[in-house]
Amino acid sequence: MTEEDIIELIKSQENAGMEALAEKYGKLLSYIISGILGKRPDDIEECVNDTYLKIWRNVEKFDFARASLTTYLKVIARNTAINRLRDVRRREELCVEGEFFELADSCADTAADVEGELLKKERMGQLNEFVRALPKKERELMLRRYFYLQSSRQIAFALGMTVNAVDTKLSRLRGKARAALLSPDT
Amino acid sequence: MDQTDEMLMDLMGGLEPALLEDDHLEADLKRGRVTWLTTFIRERNWRKDAGEPAQCECVGEEGMMRMTGAEKKGQGKKKKKRRVLPIEKLPLSYEWGEAIRTDMGKRFHNSMRNMKRRAAALWGFVSGALTMAVIALSFFAIMGRKKPTA
Numbered sequence: 647m648t649e650e651d652i653i654e655l656i657k658s659q660e661n662a663g664m665e666a667l668a669e670k671y672g673k674l675l676s677y678i679i680s681g682i683l684g685k686r687p688d689d690i691e692e693c694v695n696d697t698y699l700k701i702w703r704n705v706e707k708f709d710f711a712r713a714s715l716t717t718y719l720k721v722i723a724r725n726t727a728i729n730r731l732r733d734v735r736r737r738e739e740l741c742v743e744g745e746f747f748e749l750a751d752s753c754a755d756t757a758a759d760v761e762g763e764l765l766k767k768e769r770m771g772q773l774n775e776f777v778r779a780l781p782k783k784e785r786e787l788m789l790r791r792y793f794y795l796q797s798s799r800q801i802a803f804a805l806g807m808t809v810n811a812v813d814t815k816l817s818r819l820r821g822k823a824r825a826a827l828l829s830p831d832t
Numbered sequence: 833m834d835q836t837d838e839m840l841m842d843l844m845g846g847l848e849p850a851l852l853e854d855d856h857l858e859a860d861l862k863r864g865r866v867t868w869l870t871t872f873i874r875e876r877n878w879r880k881d882a883g884e885p886a887q888c889e890c891v892g893e894e895g896m897m898r899m900t901g902a903e904k905k906g907q908g909k910k911k912k913k914r915r916v917l918p919i920e921k922l923p924l925s926y927e928w929g930e931a932i933r934t935d936m937g938k939r940f941h942n943s944m945r946n947m948k949r950r951a952a953a954l955w956g957f958v959s960g961a962l963t964m965a966v967i968a969l970s971f972f973a974i975m976g977r978k979k980p981t982a
Contacts, residue, residue, distance in 0.1 A: 673861055674857060674858060674861060677857060677860065677861060678857060712849060712850065713849030713850055713852070713853065714853065716855075716858075717849045717850075717852045717853055718849060720852055720857075721847075721849060721852065724845070725845050728845065766842075766843065766846075767846075769839070769843055770843050770846040770847075773840070773843045773844070773846075773847070774847060774848050774851065777847065777851050778848075778851060782854075785851075785854075786854065786856050789844075789851075789852065789854075789856070790856065792837075792840040792841050792844045793844045793847060793852070794857065795841065804856075804860055820834075820836050820837065820840070823836065823840055824836045827839070827843075
């Protein structure tokens with residue numbers, strides 16, 4: 647079944663659409679979400695289901711001419727997983743120092759104030775420009791690390807690089823991104 | 833994690849969908865297990881090589897192992913010349929790789945343990961049977977020696 651068929655089925659609120667969606671994208675979504683949530687099978691499953699639900703409820707709002715269903719699914723899955731991570735942290739009340747927990751906090755902090763929101767929007771535009779201008783390989787590296795939150799080890803395995811090479815590249819990219827986002831003229 | 837990391841991860845949530853059209857993760861999932869296993873063996877060899885300083889260098893970006901100049905020029909004449917080992921892209925994520933690796937190790941460990949158990953059981957049975965046979969033979973021998981007293 648093609649993407650268009652699935653979208654049509656979901657738009658007409660038919661269950662077959664969801665079944666097809668789960669069959670075609672289930673693995674991909676689990677893969678993305680498990681990269682963010684780690685070894686929490688129940689949460690991963692719930693996140694996958696939440697992603698389906700969001701698609702089901704908001705299918706009319708998506709502009710499929712702008713991006714494919716797969717892309718929307720990736721974005722929704724990623725953001726749902728990050729929100730879930732924040733919930734998990736609250737639920738478990740762990741005092742573990744982890745980068746993703748810090749991330750969840752930072753997401754919450756920046757969303758709190760309006761001024762921060764404006765600044766964030768501006769920076770988002772700059773980041774879009776920055777990512778668009780990157781060569782293909784660097785863009786993949788950037789997305790794997792900062793969008794899918796994959797670890798350096800995972801990236802190294804996926805790209806056939808050493809962990810050190812990944813870290814070095816990421817460090818350079820981070821420097822470039824910092825310069826692009828925090829430049830005084832912006 | 834530094835502030836730039838946090839900022840980038842946070843901002844990436846609002847990335848334009850068009851920039852996410854590439855199918856890197858789909859490709860990760862499509863790669864087969866068999867390919868992964870061959871790559872794993874190569875990667876293990878590469879790790880062994882990497883543990884030996886100044887004998888080879890890893891060119892990270894291309895994912896290739898290359899001989900160093902010193903080795904090529906003859907310092908390592910006695911040593912076996914290493915092949916150029918391309919480290920192909922791994923088909924599965926690190927977690928999958930770990931899972932397969934752990935699974936393989938577990939299976940091997942279990943089969944070895946079963947074999948040892950069976951061997952021990954067999955040895956126990958044989959030694960028990962031998963002991964019983966010796967006792968029985970001794971008994972019959974003793975009984976056979978006894979002559980009627982009347």
